[in-house]
Amino acid sequence: MSVSLVEVSLAAFVILAAIGTAIFRDVMAAIVVFAAYSLGMAVLYTLMLAPDVAMTEAAIGAGVTTILLIVTIAKTNRSSAEELIEVIHWPAVVVAGTFTAVVAWTVFEFPTIGSDEAIAWSNPSVTQHYLTYTYVETGVTNAVTAVLAAYRGFDTFGEAVVVFAVGVAVLVVLDREVFT
Amino acid sequence: MMVVSMVAVLSGLPDTESLFLLAAGIFVLLAIVMLYRVYMGPTIQDRLLAVNVLGTNTVVVLALLSVALGEPWFLDIALIYALLNLLMALVVTKYTVERGGLR
Numbered sequence: 001m002s003v004s005l006v007e008v009s010l011a012a013f014v015i016l017a018a019i020g021t022a023i024f025r026d027v028m029a030a031i032v033v034f035a036a037y038s039l040g041m042a043v044l045y046t047l048m049l050a051p052d053v054a055m056t057e058a059a060i061g062a063g064v065t066t067i068l069l070i071v072t073i074a075k076t077n078r079s080s081a082e083e084l085i086e087v088i089h090w091p092a093v094v095v096a097g098t099f100t101a102v103v104a105w106t107v108f109e110f111p112t113i114g115s116d117e118a119i120a121w122s123n124p125s126v127t128q129h130y131l132t133y134t135y136v137e138t139g140v141t142n143a144v145t146a147v148l149a150a151y152r153g154f155d156t157f158g159e160a161v162v163v164f165a166v167g168v169a170v171l172v173v174l175d176r177e178v179f180t
Numbered sequence: 181m182m183v184v185s186m187v188a189v190l191s192g193l194p195d196t197e198s199l200f201l202l203a204a205g206i207f208v209l210l211a212i213v214m215l216y217r218v219y220m221g222p223t224i225q226d227r228l229l230a231v232n233v234l235g236t237n238t239v240v241v242l243a244l245l246s247v248a249l250g251e252p253w254f255l256d257i258a259l260i261y262a263l264l265n266l267l268m269a270l271v272v273t274k275y276t277v278e279r280g281g282l283r
Contacts, residue, residue, distance in 0.1 A: 005205030006245070013212050020219060032227045033218055035268055039231075039238045039261070040211070046242060046257055058260045062235075067271050074275050084221070 007047060014040040025086045031069045038062040052145055200248035207241045228272050235265035 017037035024030040038061035045054035111118040120127055130151075131143055140146035171177070214237065217230035239258045246254035 004201065006201060006208055006241075009205060009208040009212060013208060013215065016212065016215050017218075020215070026224075028224050029221065029227055032224065032231050032272070036215065036218055036231045036234050039234055042257065042261070043208075043238055043241055043245075046254055047245065049251070051253055051257060054257050055260060058257060058264060062261070063264045063267055066268050070271050070275050074278060 007044075010040055010044050010047070014044065023086050023088065025083050027073060028070075031066060031073075034069075035062050035066050038065075050144070052148055197248050197250070200244050204241050204244040204248060207237055207244065211237050211241075224272070224276070228269060232265060232269055235261055235268075239265075 014037060017033055017040055020033040021030050021037055024033060038057060041061065042054045042057040045051075045057055116122065130147060134143045134146040134150075135141060138146045138150040140150055211234055214230055214234050218227050218234075221227055239262050242254050242258035242261065246252060246258070
């Protein structure tokens, strides 16, 4: 497994930013650090040649989520924090750390990147079908983008219907005509 | 990869890709240093500026990686970040003004 300087330092950066998000007492500070975390994650995704995921992380993680959280604070109360850092509950840290370690242990069982024995690759009836027919059926040269944007378009359409229905239901319950 | 770039630099025969990759690595290390200001604050404005610098740094890293890995579309993501960087500063500034200033 080749580990480059960029990957190691990016991973360190992301972990540091995530810890900062968790332990800051001031919510505003946590939001700002969370944006930094999102920056690091997007570069990691880009490095793994997943441009669509990186763009989504950039737009949603750093952009929309930050704005949503800040608007939420603006509408509610921001507790004025005396201390810089949250009081750390160590038993919870131990439990969460153990869980993370157990989950991280499974990483060693993953097939190497690009291995032709990976389950996703060696499954002929599903994966090979998409790899063979995506360009013919959708005209998109990148199979991942084709699955996400073309085939899953139906999925996204279903989601849009659900969100719309929920919006209508909320307006009915609130007895209003438009969102204010 | 890191070893390759180190060897290339030390032997005086740097090939462009590994040099750019090394540069990207150094910029990411600098990003970790910038986290110091994000952590220490002491005000939101300090943290915001630090994250803004981090965003600009990210654009540079993405541009360097784009050359190092020969993937020109990395620049698209760099452009998105350049735009988003401005957006977050604007939102926090607006919030600050509406609140009549933070500590």
